[in-house]
Amino acid sequence: MQIKDMKTQYTLDSGQALEDGQRSDTMTINMGPQHPSTHGVLRLILTIEGETVVKAVPDIGFLHTGIEKTAEGKTYHQALVLTDRMDYLAPLCNNLGYSLAVEKLLGIEDEINDKIRYTRVLLAELQRIASHLVWLGTSALDLGAQSVFLYCFREREMILDVFEDLSGVRMMTSYICPGGLQAELTSTFEKKVRAFTSIFPDRLREYHDLLTNNQLWIERTRGVAVLKPEDAIAYGASGPVLRGSGIVWDTRKAFPYSGYDQFDFDIPVGSNGDVYDRYLVRMLEMEQSLRIVNQVMERGIPAGPFRVQNTKIAPPPKWQITGSMEALIHHFKLYTEGYRPPKGEAFVRTESPKGELGFYIVSDGTAKPYRMHVRAPSFANLEALPTMIEGCLLSDVVAAIGSIDIVLGEVDR
Amino acid sequence: MAITAVSTVATIREKFSQAVVETNDFRGEQTIVLQPASLVAVCTYLKKNLHYTYLSDITAVDWLERIPRYDVVYHLLSMRDQNELRLKVRVGGKNEDHPSVPTVTEVWPTANWFEREVYDLFGIIFTGHPDLRRILMPMDWTTHPLRKDYPLSGFDLPEPHWGGQIPYDVDPGVGSQTLRTPFSRELNESRSRFSHTQEPGTEK
Numbered sequence: 001m002q003i004k005d006m007k008t009q010y011t012l013d014s015g016q017a018l019e020d021g022q023r024s025d026t027m028t029i030n031m032g033p034q035h036p037s038t039h040g041v042l043r044l045i046l047t048i049e050g051e052t053v054v055k056a057v058p059d060i061g062f063l064h065t066g067i068e069k070t071a072e073g074k075t076y077h078q079a080l081v082l083t084d085r086m087d088y089l090a091p092l093c094n095n096l097g098y099s100l101a102v103e104k105l106l107g108i109e110d111e112i113n114d115k116i117r118y119t120r121v122l123l124a125e126l127q128r129i130a131s132h133l134v135w136l137g138t139s140a141l142d143l144g145a146q147s148v149f150l151y152c153f154r155e156r157e158m159i160l161d162v163f164e165d166l167s168g169v170r171m172m173t174s175y176i177c178p179g180g181l182q183a184e185l186t187s188t189f190e191k192k193v194r195a196f197t198s199i200f201p202d203r204l205r206e207y208h209d210l211l212t213n214n215q216l217w218i219e220r221t222r223g224v225a226v227l228k229p230e231d232a233i234a235y236g237a238s239g240p241v242l243r244g245s246g247i248v249w250d251t252r253k254a255f256p257y258s259g260y261d262q263f264d265f266d267i268p269v270g271s272n273g274d275v276y277d278r279y280l281v282r283m284l285e286m287e288q289s290l291r292i293v294n295q296v297m298e299r300g301i302p303a304g305p306f307r308v309q310n311t312k313i314a315p316p317p318k319w320q321i322t323g324s325m326e327a328l329i330h331h332f333k334l335y336t337e338g339y340r341p342p343k344g345e346a347f348v349r350t351e352s353p354k355g356e357l358g359f360y361i362v363s364d365g366t367a368k369p370y371r372m373h374v375r376a377p378s379f380a381n382l383e384a385l386p387t388m389i390e391g392c393l394l395s396d397v398v399a400a401i402g403s404i405d406i407v408l409g410e411v412d413r
Numbered sequence: 414m415a416i417t418a419v420s421t422v423a424t425i426r427e428k429f430s431q432a433v434v435e436t437n438d439f440r441g442e443q444t445i446v447l448q449p450a451s452l453v454a455v456c457t458y459l460k461k462n463l464h465y466t467y468l469s470d471i472t473a474v475d476w477l478e479r480i481p482r483y484d485v486v487y488h489l490l491s492m493r494d495q496n497e498l499r500l501k502v503r504v505g506g507k508n509e510d511h512p513s514v515p516t517v518t519e520v521w522p523t524a525n526w527f528e529r530e531v532y533d534l535f536g537i538i539f540t541g542h543p544d545l546r547r548i549l550m551p552m553d554w555t556t557h558p559l560r561k562d563y564p565l566s567g568f569d570l571p572e573p574h575w576g577g578q579i580p581y582d583v584d585p586g587v588g589s590q591t592l593r594t595p596f597s598r599e600l601n602e603s604r605s606r607f608s609h610t611q612e613p614g615t616e617k
Binding site: 060061064066068069070072073104105107233234235236247249254255344345346347349356358360362370371373375379380383412413 | 439440442444466467468469470472474475486488490492495497499521522523525526527530547548549550551558559563565
């Protein structure tokens with residue numbers, strides 16, 4: 001290349017300014033769908049000027065698997081299995097939201113007894129801790145704190161042990177189903193939960209020791225990717241992203257479901273809306289979730305059936321099939337055709353670890369949902385990402401993506 | 414007097430009586446069905462005067478046999494009074510392939526992506542939207558998958574071959590939606606016309 005050409009390319013003079021006064025020396029780079037720090041298949045088209053991000057455009061849809069369309073072809077009980085796979089780091093929370101929506105449609109909310117409700121709260125809070133542990137491990141890993149990752153996954157293994165004990169499956173349990181739970185609680189379940197709750201407070205203190213007052217962590221996260229409260233509400237952000245910006249809103253307190261109003265817990269709220277505040281909100285949420293789990297264990301899960309007694313919705317116990325004709329018929333009808341909710345629609349909001357998870361189910365009286373739509377919290381939180389990172393350095397983009405805790409499975413469905 | 418969802422429905426019925434088509438109360442959830450033309454006016458009133466500052470969700474339902482065909486559904490939330498509300502707009506005439514609804518991005522900026530998703534999956538155009546393009550499907554997709562007349566496995570499937578595999582000399586055409594592995598010969602695998610050794614887009 002001639003020296004003359006190099007000069008033309010690399011020297012900036014005022015003639016290079018565009019009409020609107022912007023400099024033309026921005027570069028558009030692709031933070032592609034395959035990237036270790038995008039927490040999934042997220043593509044960001046960043047326009048950077050030096051090291052500063054001028055414009056960010058997310059491109060999603062790489063994990064779109066047509067869950068909403070598939071659910072239209074499955075019965076309500078079958079579609080439950082699809083819901084695990086959306087927010088794959090908190091499957092029980094998805095199951096809970098779906099089950100509440102279907103139960104609302106069916107009109108059987110009053111028949112859900114305390115045992116079912118308290119078990120659901122217990123499992124949802126354990127799932128919240130598990131999801132936040134993954135968040136902590138991966139976002140610390142992105143910023144360089146590599147040892148936190150394995151510590152978090154070590155704790156998460158104990159929670160997955162609990163799920164495996166109950167349902168046989170570590171992650172995609174589908175354990176919470178419309179009508180109650182899929183199977184009876186096991187005898188070893190409480191021991192495993194107590195094993196976890198007895199060691200977790202110390203571990204949580206360890207994570208705080210490692211990161212919260214760590215100068216490097218503070219430099220990377222304080223003041224970075226600020227989301228102002230008005231923007232948070234305008235962009236529909238929810239969960240720790242909304243609370244990190246100072247808005248006091250938690251669906252478990254505002255529209256209590258599944259017995260949450262009977263438990264004592266606080267909502268951590270940040271003040272600055274930066275990455276550090278969202279980090280602290282989630283750390284404190286883990287503590288509060290542990291508090292709820294301890295309360296459920298202390299109160300004890302009451303005895304009772306683990307699913308509604310209405311055999312037109314929940315299948316009868318297997319042993320009855322050989323003796324009772326009705327049990328056989330109900331079992332057959334439920335597993336071939338499925339139950340038919342009345343015509344109507346229901347929208348139920350729950351607080352998933354990522355934010356406000358909503359299930360909108362429209363029934364036309366048949367055994368399959370006519371339309372199932374999932375209001376994914378990560379979808380709206382991701383919409384707020386460009387506002388957060390425009391003006392930040394490129395390395396702050398990684399911190400920001402980690403702090404909003406997106407799961408592409410639910411963004412794309 | 415505190416604002417509740419029920420009182421909101423009454424207020425809207427009173428203030429915008431021509432705009433309201435019907436209201437509904439199912440399992441305690443309030444729904445207001447509006448005329449599309451007055452959507453933005455009602456939404457602005459709901460946000461500014463009745464404090465429904467949070468838009469949770471926009472979605473659509475395809476009622477294939479009905480005219481108007483689509484229901485565009487908005488779920489609102491009032492954080493101040495802890496109320497939920499659902500708004501619906503019915504669009505889609507007899508042969509209207511791309512019905513249109515005014516956008517509410519001016520009222521709630523979060524509507525941007527939700528409306529893009531509805532456009533992408535249903536084909537409903539939001540007039541006045543700043544950036545209406547596909548969001549989940551690939552950029553060059555031509556059809557709208559969540560419509561009821563769109564098959565679950567997509568188009569371009571080979572005809573069912575009763576009793577066995579596709580005969581090897583049948584060319585099923587571009588079935589890229591069912592292409593799983595390039596060289597497998599499973600049932601219903603469709604061999605696309607794309608060459609597996611040449612980069613797409615560079616074919617002559």
